[in-house]
Amino acid sequence: MRSLIFLLLLFSSSFFSAAASESGLNEADKLRLANPQKSKQLLDDIDFDALTQQQKYRYRYLRIYLSTIFEGDLAKVVERYRQLIAELPDSTLKVRAMQSALTLTVYKAQWYKSLALVSELKTLISQIDAYTVEPDAYLSLINFYRETEQPGIALKYANKVYMHPAATPHHQCYALSLKNQILHQEADPELSEDDFYQGISLCEDVPLPFFVAHNYTSLFKFLTDKGELIKAEIVGEEAGRRIEKIGWKHFSSGFSIAKAELKMAQEKFAEAKQLSQQVIDEDVKQDAREAVLDAYSNLAEIAALENDFEKAYKYEKQLGSLSRSFYDARVAKSLAIQRARFNLESKENRIALLDKKNQLLSTESRLVKEQMANMALVVAVALAGVLGLLFWSYRSSKIQKKLAELASTDYLTGISNRGFFNKQCQQVINTAQDKSLPASLIFLDLDHFKKINDAYGHQTGDWVLIEVTRRLSTLCEEKKYTLGRLGGEEFGIVMGCKDSEQAFDFAQECRKSIASMETAETGFDFEVTASFGISDTRQAGYNINNLFSASDLALYQAKKYGRNQVLCYDGNMSDD
Helix, strand or coil, rough: CCHHHHHHHHHHHHHHHHHHHHHHHHHHHHCCCCCHHHHHEEEHHCCHHHHHHHHHHHHHHHHHHHHHHCCCCHHHHHHHHHHHHHHHCHHHHHHHHHHHHHHHHHCCHHHHHHHHHHHHHHHHHHCCCCCCHHHHHHHHHHHHHHHHHHHHHHHHHHHHHHHHHCCCCCHHHHHHHHHHHHHHHCCCCCCCHHHHHHHHHHHHHHHCHHHHHHHHHHHHHHHHHHHHHHHHHHHHHHHHHHHHHCCCCCHHHHHHHHHHHHHHHCCHHHHHHHHHHHHHHHHCCCCHHHHHHHHHHHHHHHHHHHHCCHHHHHHHHHHHHHHHHHHHHHHHHHHHHHHHHHHHHHHHHHHHHHHHHHHHHHHHHHHHHHHHHHHHHHHHHHHHHHHHHHHHHHHEEEEEEHHHHHEEECCCCECCCCHHHHHHHHHHHHHHHHHHCEEEEEEEEECHHHHHHHHHHHHHHHHHHHHHHHHHHHHHHCCCCCCEEEEEEEEEEEEECCCCHHHHHHHHHHHHHHCCCCHHHCCCCCCCCCCEEEHHHHHHHHCCHHHHHHHHHHHHHHHHHCCCCEEEEECCCCCC
């Protein structure tokens, strides 16, 4: 009886200890944003060894989250997140850990890690019930797509957050504020003053003073751009008061240059001059580089109006130097993102290729066993054995040839797959380098191909891919160029001993051939067009990664600015 009472007491003690730990974790989680110091103290009071496995995972996540604030070594924090994510089972906590890590990798411009996290995060959300944490995950995706200059996708996720049933007023304030800013930057005609006031009202109720000031500043710029200068001046005074309470220097610089733009519009040049010079003087490290650029532009214009051409020249010279530096930084960032994207795709393709090789090896092993069984039968009958041996030897040769073909050929179109095309590209580049001759790379992507699949079915989509391949193969075989399918509706053509001008003419032939396709055979009437991006070794050097990045960037520009066209890469291109 006493032992039973002891066991009951022990069980109840363990139960209440676990309940107390869960309560402490909940409170620490709740305070991590509002009062991180108190959140840390609550974690310090929890006995880690007494926690369940799931509680330990949550405890570690909160510890890593708070270390961002209290330790400051972000590279170390990212590595700790990576280790935790690798251990976590698929769960909402794993989603939270991924979105926290994504925010840090974007801030640190670790684009390869960011792209990998975005892919993994989207996959995980689609596979589990992540309803309660989806708004936080989507906010981290908004931040990623804004930083990689993809405003359309960022806007899509802002709308998702704002309309999400699990979104709190905090989430909605954040999403609506960013949505208004993106629409203003994109000059959306649907944007109105009411949208900004809705954001101000929502953020004041939370309250989130930073986003209240953010909305007032965006509204101020919006009214100035529209030429409603009296309204802008009134809103600007309120925005100034809100920003002063926050005390964030970068925010202040952006607002000061916005005020200077208003004064320029009002032809109050003395005040505009003072504000512009203030932005330059206060931003010693040039953290707010766009504001500093605008400041120099204002000062140059004012100096010219005052007939002080010596000063105007000086400001223009400083503006030109800073503009080049700013442009170089954007190009470097764009190329870094492109390289990270290609490296990630290359890794995924290598994994897929290894999987395919494993399947082929398994098939080959089975075939070898079949051969051995048949050879055993051959031993029983001499003449039949000799004939059988010859037959199976011939069959084995054909099978090996077929396996090699499968490993290098796209299953639908019959042309080189991405892995084999990459090898062919490298061979062409090496040959061109040995002969000191150029080589060119063409990327093409079928326009609006998803719409064809959605509207007419995947069977029609496959017909389009096969017909496009037939036309491209005919043109490439005539010129002895190498054609490959890179995946989906994207193709590549590598041309030895040809520069981008010659590649441009050939790409135009391909474009016209595709645009002339008749689709009546499918039972539907629709148009098929493609966009082309070109680069050559004179621009990108004899480096396959640089050549791929340059052609992909040219293709991106071709699709962005109209589709059904051919663009050649030049050094002034960027992702924006």
